[in-house]
Amino acid sequence: MSDGEAPTRSDLIGVVAGLSALGVMLALPAPHPVTDAGMARLGLLALAVIWWVGTSLPLAMTTLAMLGIGLVIGALSVADAFAHSSSWILWFVIGSFGLAAALEATGVIRRFALAFIDSRLARGSSRRFLLMFMTSATVMSALMANTVVAVIWLSLAVKIYDVLHVEHTDPVVEANTLGVAWAANFGGVATPVGNGTNAAAIALIASGTGVTVTFLQWTVIGTILTVLFLASALLVFGFSVPATSDILTRPESRAFIAAERQRLGAMPTAERWAIGWFLLAIVLWFLPDLAGFVLQPSQAAALKGSLHMAVPALLIPVLMCLVPTPDPQRRHVLTWPEWMGAVDWSLVIFIGGVMGLGTAVGADVTGLPDYVRTVLQPSLTGLSEPWFVLAMCAGVILVTSVISNMVTLAIFLPLGITLSQSLGVADPVALGVVLGIGPSLDYLLPSGTTTNAIVAGSGYLRVRTMVRHGSLLFVVHTLLLAGVGYPLARLILGR
Structure with a gap:
């Protein structure tokens, strides 16, 4: 949505869908060991993701609204919502x-x-x-x-x-x-x-x-x-x-x-x-x-x-x-x-909000880290470290081709760190680095990064050309990110 334009019908549908997802999460009983705080914060995360992906509203605006709603319903404390605004x-x-x-x-x-x-x-x-x-x-x-x-x-x-x-x-x-x-x-x-x-x-x-x-x-x-x-x-x-x-x-x-x-x-x-x-x-x-x-x-x-x-x-x-x-x-x-x-103030606001929400969702008080370990460990226990890293890298690059790279980062990096810590299948810091790089590797569609949208709108590039070349590069760069980037990160970071 451009500045000065009224929200469209699809925007309003997305806003209602996000609020509905939050309401459902608040109403559902919390499965052990997830706490009520965990359900509330998961609902807040669902609301944020639906608004980010399902509407054309500015990311920063929906992020601010999400923080405010989190305070109103008690899912976030003032420190949870705004402490990261003072982050270096x-x-x-x-x-x-x-x-x-x-x-x-x-x-x-x-x-x-x-x-x-x-x-x-x-x-x-x-x-x-x-x-x-x-x-x-x-x-x-x-x-x-x-x-x-x-x-x-x-x-x-x-x-x-x-x-x-x-x-x-x-x-x-x-x-x-x-x-x-x-x-x-x-x-x-x-x-x-x-x-x-x-x-x-x-x-x-x-x-x-x-x-x-x-x-x-x-x-x-x-x-x-x-x-x-x-x-x-x-x-x-x-x-x-x-x-x-x-x-x-x-x-x-x-x-x-x-x-x-x-x-x-x-x-x-x-x-x-x-x-x-x-x-x-x-x-x-x-x-x-x-x-x-x-x-x-x-x-x-x-x-x-x-x-x-x-x-x-x-x-x-x-x-x-x-x-x-x-x-x-x-x-x-x-x-x-x-x-x-x-200064891209929208980016600054978005980063501050994502940091607050990501930290709040992954906190021990929510019970979510234990739940992830309990539910996913049986299915992922047999997955070796290289295959786990490859799957995460492929996922982050593929998703960033469809939705905003900042939103992709906000979803995948905390998830990757939580999974690696809970399952002990990969180094969380090294994995965090490659998952932080992955959202920049959008080659398939104009929608993932601003740079892709800029060149696609020039008139000198067809989307099908982007898809044809980008599909090959997606495969190559996924392998490079997982096969070279992750071991390199472990080496440089001394992990």
Whole structure:
């Protein structure tokens, strides 16, 4: 539902269905060992999922309503509902949007994209052009919100298509357009700042296991997987993009790119400062982990405590707003309105609500962990660790193709942690990491991620093309996530 539009009939049906599910759960007797609190919270979870999936209402709005209803019926206490609004992860997300806003406002992103696709390697072959286009989008998606990357890269691509007067159904054009979404999706898993789901996953893992995955740990795991995801995506396109095609490397395309780079001119001081500030933030994020290799354990622990992951995310954007640059055209790398305008407040609200609900549902007072162990253990006892992880990875990637990736994360990650802890069949922290990455790997339909919806609406990509290529990538990336990602996470996390 767009801003300003009234709820549709289907929205109202979804709202009633959610409330009905809650009412049914409250009325049913609680099966042992589930408590009345557990039934109430399960009903609240059912209400939330139905509203998230079954209506077009904003996720944040339905999340706020769910929290309020939970308080009214006594399913949640004030602490259960709102304690997570003070979580460091929310402030980390807000700061990350500020860093990304500086790169966008100063023009760093567009300059980087044009330089990449104008490199010598990209010239002369549509396949190499596709390689550079996807690689550049992947790299930038690791450093900022992937939706921003998708919009900027798609706008460049569409302008090139218009200059070349290409057919909308040309296989090279469709591959390049689809590649923007794919690169933005799996590129965003490389670092905690790439996708909003990454920060939420770290928070849910910490809430469910008591273990906080560090910036460096996530980056090592995410980067290795991203390289594998990119290589496999390019391999898939290798079978569909004609090797002799020069459609994206015609003189008109080269002239357009050259004209755009000339229009940008030399890199101004503000852009250089933006790059410098961002690099400083990355160094500070890595520093606590790297200090463990050179400092005494007590010193490394003290540095880790004072230089928390949220500190660079908040202080660097503040300094960008306060420290003037020598550039007369732009006195500050970032302004306060730019920062606040770049924050996806709906995402922040949604993360806070999901953290509260996920923690409340999995609490011992509900009896749900014991119930899961009692009911599912007989059927899953014979399932080995690799098969259990593969099933969870396949499920999370398949579901995220149909519904919002944030909703998929909110359902699968707490479930995976609860099952792994109750059944003892997998490491909950390592499983949490791969289930946190899984919701970003949507390749089948436009509905799972915003990036897919953006490219599908461009007019240069048919949904059936997305399904045809995405089906193969779904299989490959499920195997990579379970067969490489999970063992890699255990290794990096020392589990």
